Amino acid sequence: MLDLIRQATLNNSAFSTILPGLQIAWDSTSMGAFKECPRKYYLSIVLGYVPRETSVHLIFGQMYHTALEAYDHAKARGHDHKSALRVAVKVAMVISWNKELGRPWQSDSTYKNRLTLVRSVIWYLDQFENDPLETIILANGKPAVELSFRFDVGYRSVCSGENFLLCGHLDRVVKFNERNWILDRKTTQHQIDDRFWAQWNPNNQMSTYDFAGNVGFNAKTAGIIIDGAQLLVGGTRFKRGIVQKDDDQRNEWHMDFGLQLQMAEHYAKISYWPMNDKSCGNYGGCPYQGICAKSPAVRQQWLEGSMHKRVWDPLQVRGDI
Amino acid sequence: MSSTEPTSPISPPDLTSPLAKVDPKSLQVLFNEDPEGLTEDEVDKICDALRADRAKFHAEPQARPKKVTPVDLKKKIDKIEAPSTLSIDDLEI
Numbered sequence: 001m002l003d004l005i006r007q008a009t010l011n012n013s014a015f016s017t018i019l020p021g022l023q024i025a026w027d028s029t030s031m032g033a034f035k036e037c038p039r040k041y042y043l044s045i046v047l048g049y050v051p052r053e054t055s056v057h058l059i060f061g062q063m064y065h066t067a068l069e070a071y072d073h074a075k076a077r078g079h080d081h082k083s084a085l086r087v088a089v090k091v092a093m094v095i096s097w098n099k100e101l102g103r104p105w106q107s108d109s110t111y112k113n114r115l116t117l118v119r120s121v122i123w124y125l126d127q128f129e130n131d132p133l134e135t136i137i138l139a140n141g142k143p144a145v146e147l148s149f150r151f152d153v154g155y156r157s158v159c160s161g162e163n164f165l166l167c168g169h170l171d172r173v174v175k176f177n178e179r180n181w182i183l184d185r186k187t188t189q190h191q192i193d194d195r196f197w198a199q200w201n202p203n204n205q206m207s208t209y210d211f212a213g214n215v216g217f218n219a220k221t222a223g224i225i226i227d228g229a230q231l232l233v234g235g236t237r238f239k240r241g242i243v244q245k246d247d248d249q250r251n252e253w254h255m256d257f258g259l260q261l262q263m264a265e266h267y268a269k270i271s272y273w274p275m276n277d278k279s280c281g282n283y284g285g286c287p288y289q290g291i292c293a294k295s296p297a298v299r300q301q302w303l304e305g306s307m308h309k310r311v312w313d314p315l316q317v318r319g320d321i
Numbered sequence: 322m323s324s325t326e327p328t329s330p331i332s333p334p335d336l337t338s339p340l341a342k343v344d345p346k347s348l349q350v351l352f353n354e355d356p357e358g359l360t361e362d363e364v365d366k367i368c369d370a371l372r373a374d375r376a377k378f379h380a381e382p383q384a385r386p387k388k389v390t391p392v393d394l395k396k397k398i399d400k401i402e403a404p405s406t407l408s409i410d411d412l413e414i
Binding site for chain 2 (some may be wrong): 085086089090093094097099102103104114115118119122123126234235237
């Protein structure tokens, strides 16, 4: 078990070199998996096993973000709307093309496919052509787009003496009404109604971003602006909402985060991450449910046979830092 | 001596054919070829084609769930038969 953990985290800079299995650099994805189910966290983040087939939602979301990011960069370089839109559409077309197979990305979804991707990018950018949100320009002259952050979160491992870090990527930091805001884009197949907005507060990812915006940057952020895109077969609807927290809520999140880190340290110390079998059916079913259903003695074989490995390292920088 | 007159097995395109009038770079064609070579005009064409239905789509009212009146609600409640006893499955321990 210990050898397995050591081997899996050997090339992952987010993990302690002193206590095997102890993650030092955390992002919202790894903390989200840990909160959901420590065993899911162990399989997906520590060992790095993921299903062979990537979810269409994940692929679509990444492509949508990448295309809009290209637009934001082009605008910051001085392109006008038409020209920046061309850049975004070309990027959307290129990243949704399977070069190896010489054909477009094939999706089974009637809502999330290549056509709805390109259409959503065009419609979103047209709708917000004269957006009052202005991208902040960083001290290095670059726009605050796909901005990577990492900072000491204020907790130290008792076992290894290492300081825990909080890391992640913000879609875009903008100025609106003389205040700084984090902009995040979300796609959904569901209606953008009260239920849609309610899911973002409290929310693991949004709380992390909000804390990062307030503590990790010099420019204090007022909250998070969410641009929701509802994908339908015949079109895409967009709505904008806001998530805001006060300092008491931030302190509460920080305390909870520290307690989660203590639990993570404890599990790493005993090299055991327990199952939370109340989470197996969440979000359409856990991808590891079939593995956990097997007897412990044969699970490793099943993992190797049905999943592939990747390294989840939150310290890998995506954009600017 | 045999004739050296070249002969071509390929006949020249018939420009009067209705097929010639079809835009060879339709949206479908553009979506099925390697996008690396897309020209600015072709990207603009994609934009125009995909934004064409936008106004119409946004003008359509969103489907809303049917409103339930207090009378409907009472009828529904009356239809539900209350279980006489709780079974073990009803208990969340």
